[in-house]
Amino acid sequence: MKKYSFNVKANDGFARLGQIKTSNGSINTPAFMPIATQGSIKFTPIEFIKEIGFDLILSNTYHLLLRPGLKVLNKFDGISRFMKWDGPMLTDSGGFQVMSLAKFRKISKEGVKFQSHIDGSTHILTPENVVDSQNIINSNIQMSLDECLHYPASFEDSKKSMRLSLNWAERARRRFLDTKKNKSDAQFGIIQGGIFKDLRIESIKENTDIDFDGYAIGGLAVGEGHEMMKEIVKYTTPELPINKVRYLMGVGKPKDIIIAVENGIDIFDCVIPTREGRHGNAYTNYGIINLNNSKFSNDLNPIDEESTYYVTKNYSKSYLHHLLRINEPLGGMLVSLHNLNYYNVLMNKIRNAIRDKKFNTFKENFLL
Amino acid sequence: MKKYSFNVKANDGFARLGQIKTSNGSINTPAFMPIATQGSIKFTPIEFIKEIGFDLILSNTYHLLLRPGLKVLNKFDGISRFMKWDGPMLTDSGGFQVMSLAKFRKISKEGVKFQSHIDGSTHILTPENVVDSQNIINSNIQMSLDECLHYPASFEDSKKSMRLSLNWAERARRRFLDTKKNKSDAQFGIIQGGIFKDLRIESIKENTDIDFDGYAIGGLAVGEGHEMMKEIVKYTTPELPINKVRYLMGVGKPKDIIIAVENGIDIFDCVIPTREGRHGNAYTNYGIINLNNSKFSNDLNPIDEESTYYVTKNYSKSYLHHLLRINEPLGGMLVSLHNLNYYNVLMNKIRNAIRDKKFNTFKENFLL
Numbered sequence: 001m002k003k004y005s006f007n008v009k010a011n012d013g014f015a016r017l018g019q020i021k022t023s024n025g026s027i028n029t030p031a032f033m034p035i036a037t038q039g040s041i042k043f044t045p046i047e048f049i050k051e052i053g054f055d056l057i058l059s060n061t062y063h064l065l066l067r068p069g070l071k072v073l074n075k076f077d078g079i080s081r082f083m084k085w086d087g088p089m090l091t092d093s094g095g096f097q098v099m100s101l102a103k104f105r106k107i108s109k110e111g112v113k114f115q116s117h118i119d120g121s122t123h124i125l126t127p128e129n130v131v132d133s134q135n136i137i138n139s140n141i142q143m144s145l146d147e148c149l150h151y152p153a154s155f156e157d158s159k160k161s162m163r164l165s166l167n168w169a170e171r172a173r174r175r176f177l178d179t180k181k182n183k184s185d186a187q188f189g190i191i192q193g194g195i196f197k198d199l200r201i202e203s204i205k206e207n208t209d210i211d212f213d214g215y216a217i218g219g220l221a222v223g224e225g226h227e228m229m230k231e232i233v234k235y236t237t238p239e240l241p242i243n244k245v246r247y248l249m250g251v252g253k254p255k256d257i258i259i260a261v262e263n264g265i266d267i268f269d270c271v272i273p274t275r276e277g278r279h280g281n282a283y284t285n286y287g288i289i290n291l292n293n294s295k296f297s298n299d300l301n302p303i304d305e306e307s308t309y310y311v312t313k314n315y316s317k318s319y320l321h322h323l324l325r326i327n328e329p330l331g332g333m334l335v336s337l338h339n340l341n342y343y344n345v346l347m348n349k350i351r352n353a354i355r356d357k358k359f360n361t362f363k364e365n366f367l368l
Numbered sequence: 369m370k371k372y373s374f375n376v377k378a379n380d381g382f383a384r385l386g387q388i389k390t391s392n393g394s395i396n397t398p399a400f401m402p403i404a405t406q407g408s409i410k411f412t413p414i415e416f417i418k419e420i421g422f423d424l425i426l427s428n429t430y431h432l433l434l435r436p437g438l439k440v441l442n443k444f445d446g447i448s449r450f451m452k453w454d455g456p457m458l459t460d461s462g463g464f465q466v467m468s469l470a471k472f473r474k475i476s477k478e479g480v481k482f483q484s485h486i487d488g489s490t491h492i493l494t495p496e497n498v499v500d501s502q503n504i505i506n507s508n509i510q511m512s513l514d515e516c517l518h519y520p521a522s523f524e525d526s527k528k529s530m531r532l533s534l535n536w537a538e539r540a541r542r543r544f545l546d547t548k549k550n551k552s553d554a555q556f557g558i559i560q561g562g563i564f565k566d567l568r569i570e571s572i573k574e575n576t577d578i579d580f581d582g583y584a585i586g587g588l589a590v591g592e593g594h595e596m597m598k599e600i601v602k603y604t605t606p607e608l609p610i611n612k613v614r615y616l617m618g619v620g621k622p623k624d625i626i627i628a629v630e631n632g633i634d635i636f637d638c639v640i641p642t643r644e645g646r647h648g649n650a651y652t653n654y655g656i657i658n659l660n661n662s663k664f665s666n667d668l669n670p671i672d673e674e675s676t677y678y679v680t681k682n683y684s685k686s687y688l689h690h691l692l693r694i695n696e697p698l699g700g701m702l703v704s705l706h707n708l709n710y711y712n713v714l715m716n717k718i719r720n721a722i723r724d725k726k727f728n729t730f731k732e733n734f735l736l
Contacts, residue, residue: 038694039687045698068665068690075666076686084682297436298443314452318444319407322436326406329697330413 004140004185004213006245012359014237014264017351020056020245022088022140022185024080027055029245029266030354032257032347033090034274034340038063039083042274043333046085052309052341056088058269061133061143062097065123066116070136078138090269091139093130093172093190096218096250099148107147109167127172135183143216144172146190151222158194165192166206173210186213188247194219195228197235204239214245221250221270230259237264254283254346258363261350273343277336280324284342289317291335296321309341372508372553372581374613380727382605382632385719388424388613390456390508390553392448395423397613397634398722400625400715401458402642402708406431407451410642411701414453420677420709424456426637429501429511430465433491434484438504446506458637459507461498461540461558464586464618467516475515477535495540503551511584512540514558519591526562533560534574541578554581556615562587563596565603572607582613589618589638598627605632622651622714626731629718641711645704648692652710657685659703664689677709 003023010017018029034041034049036059041049049057059079064070068082076082079089095112098105102114111126127145134142146165149157169189176187189212193199207215217236220229233248237260240246248265251257257268273283280291282303289296289303299317307313311334323331353362371391378385386397402409402417404427409417417425427447432438436450444450447457463480466473470482479494495513502510514533517525537557544555557580561567575583585604588597601616605628608614615635616628625636641651648659650671657664657671667685675681679702691699721730 038690038696040691040696040698043697045702067694068686072665072686072690075668076684082684082687082690084687297440300443316444316450318436318440319450319452322406322440322450323408326435328406328408329411329701330408333697334413 006214006243008242010355012354012357013262015261015350015354015359016264016266017354018245018266020088024086024088024140025055027088027267028351030257030261030347030350031056031267032343033058033267033269035060035269035271036083036085038067039079043278043329043336044274046083048311048337049085049340050087052337052344054087054340054344056090056267057085058090058092059137059139060094060097061091061130061137062094062101064091064137065094065133066118070133073138074136078136080138088141089139090141090267091134091137091143092249093134093143093145094125095146095190096148098125099150107164109164111145111168112147127168128175131172131175131179131187135179138184140185141214142176142184142187144169144176144187144189144212146192146218148192148219148222149194151194151224153194155194155196155199158192158196159199162192162194162199162203165190166203169207169210169212173212188212188214188216188245190216190218190249191236191240192219195224195232197232200232200236201239204236208241212244214247215240216247216249217265218249220248221252221256226253226256226259229256233260233263233265240264254343255367257346258350258366261354262359262363273339274336277339278332280320280332280335281339282320282335283339291317291320291331292324294321303335303338304342307338307341307345309338309345311337312341374582374611376610378723380722380725381630383629383718383722383727384632384634385722386613386634388456392454392456392508393423395456395635396719398625398629398715398718399424399635400711401426401635401637403428403637403639404451404453406435407447411646411697411704412642414451416679416705417453417708418455420705420712422455422708422712424458424635425453426458426460427505427507428462428465429459429498429505430462430469432459432505433462433501434486438501441506442504446504448506456509457507458509458635459502459505459511460617461502461511461513462493463514463558464516466493467518475532477532479513479536480515495536496543499540499543499547499555503547506552508553509582510544510552510555512537512544512555512557512580514560514586516560516587516590517562519562521562523562523564523567526560526564526567530560530562530567530571533558534571537575537578537580541580556580556582556584556613558584558586558617559604559608560587563592563600565600568600568604569607572604576609580612582615583608584615584617585633586617588616589620589624594621594624594627597624601628601631601633608632622711623735625714626718626734629722630727630731641707642704645707646700648688648699648703649707650688650703651707659685659688659699660692662689671703671706672710675706675709675713677706677713679705680709
């Protein structure tokens with residue numbers, strides 16, 4: 001019995017507090033998704049993710065297709081049982097990874113042919129087989145296949161690519177509706193159009209005609225910078241349907257998230273907390289600190305004295321510095337967990353601020 | 369307030385059930401110590417070690433001297449607070465690591481001069497400064513400095529080395545007793561003598577005259593093989609005082625442990641469960657399985673269907689195979705945890721068998 005719904009429960013300006021319901025549980029929005037690229041959060045037992053309190057995680061169709069492959073996932077009736085995450089899961093479509101990782105890609109109207117970055121084997125993604133794959137992965141929320149362009153791209157290239165993604169979107173939606181029974185709860189379309197307002201608006205119009213269950217803004221966080229991203233989010237988001245989830249893909253830093261929430265975005269994903277954590281960079285209320293710095297070798301205090309999270313409270317900066325220095329993976333893992341908890345607390349604060357109609361004050365204090 | 373005691377509670381043949389008390393808690397023996405080489409169990413948050421149920425862990429003086437160094441450990445008043453392990457800890461003396469790791473070592477009557485395997489810096493270990501270092505590390509049980517020989521070694525070399533270790537043992541004991549106030553609970557001596565019975569007996573006699581709080585059999589598990597080790601343990605152990613802990617250093621595989629317990633050994637340490645785990649080798653009641661093997665890619669079952677340990681129960685062989693294949697450290701960590709739990713369960717079974725006077729039956733079933 002699959003079920004999906006999204007309700008906006010409160011507004012503060014354009015910022016909104018909402019709840020997504022899926023057959024694996026509900027998600028309070030605005031929400032941040034940790035990334036389980038290949039069916040695991042890097043270095044991290046999944047229990048820690050549940051404990052921190054994340055509602056929703058993301059996994060990558062591109063990676064899962066290559067390893068462990070659909071045959072294995074099919075045996076498990078999907079990724080939940082495979083990786084032992086029983087909460088809601090969103091999977092991307094692979095379009096972004098084909099652009100950023102594959103050794104070679106060739107795009108045609110039919111789909112995209114590419115060579116695996118691991119062993120050079122050839123694969124084809126089509127709008128239809130990406131739905132079929134995600135049905136096997138059995139995620140709660142699917143993304144439709146899109147073409148992602150490298151930044152910067154010309155108006156002509158951006159237009160051509162956006163039109164192709166729209167054609168794919170229609171086909172993906174048709175396949176999703178044809179196979180929906182007993183499969184994923186929902187499918188989101190992806191707005192493209194690069195840095196060009198006209199193209200973004202055109203993409204929104206036609207994507208909303210297709211009538212997805214939610215909409216993502218794609219093609220950002222690819223090098224355009226904070227100001228450009230802010231501008232695009234500002235003019236794009238108001239055009240999206242108010243009763244559907246809005247997802248800003250690949251974003252981002254805390255201040256990017258806050259600006260996007262202010263403009264009405266509901267969900268986010270980003271590698272920053274885990275990747276930065278693995279490299280020893282810890283987010284704090286007073287900025288980012290690099291625990292590799294030798295000045296921390298004698299520091300008996302935790303990363304954040306006010307945190308109630310036991311991983312943060314338990315370990316000194318000196319110990320974390322030591323683990324990083326001896327290349328012990330536990331060090332990166334503990335700092336990643338600290339960062340993930342920081343993000344989760346941030347999203348809690350954001351939701352509380354919207355509920356209390358104090359989002360603007362929260363934002364101004366945060367960005368100070 | 370430091371306190372240390374050891375009581376034998378039951379015997380079954382030469383095998384014995386006992387309890388060590390330290391100021392950080394008690395240890396049921398026979399006991400196995402996981403190894404926190406550099407102040408962390410590799411890849412593993414310390415909570416997992418507590419959860420599995422280990423009473424005692426080991427850390428390496430040699431490694432801790434080099435990193436984080438005594439200055440840092442002194443600030444934390446010892447390693448417990450640094451690494452957040454509040455249970456009992458034993459530290460070795462560094463003699464073995466100087467032999468196996470250091471770039472260069474020069475032994476004199478005074479002590480051993482060596483170059484760090486990390487940065488080539490020069491250090492000196494003396495029987496006295498090794499006690500002082502372990503006082504700063506603030507472990508519950510210290511080991512006295514010994515010289516370790518490469519295997520094989522001649523009678524003459526073994527004798528000379530054993531005599532030197534005895535000289536060091538006397539000096540180490542004197543320093544320990546002089547500095548005992550508010551420091552470690554206990555200090556163990558180390559029996560040397562290579563593969564020569566006369567030398568081993570001589571080493572025991574003089575070590576017991578020095579009157580340590582416990583005795584280790586050193587210089588084994590260095591390549592002499594199971595049969596030779598068994599023989600040496602067989603003739604050495606009965607000569608050790610019955611009211612003191614007997615520790616077989618660096619051992620071992622489950623069958624080595626069982627044979628040693630049969631001969632009256634009380635405590636063990638070994639890297640096998642964690643090192644093998646990191647490489648994907650899992651201990652089971654039906655032998656060792658290599659989870660890297662592609663035959664496990666489709667295996668939905670856990671490593672051990674009968675295990676009650678949630679890490680073992682929770683994950684399929686297929687998922688663990690996948691994590692190992694993608695070089696995700698989480699894979700090695702989960703298999704290590706499985707192995708550590710296997711060892712802890714083994715020690716429980718051993719203790720129960722001694723208590724029930726069924727150790728022989730247990731041993732025969734196990735070795736079948």
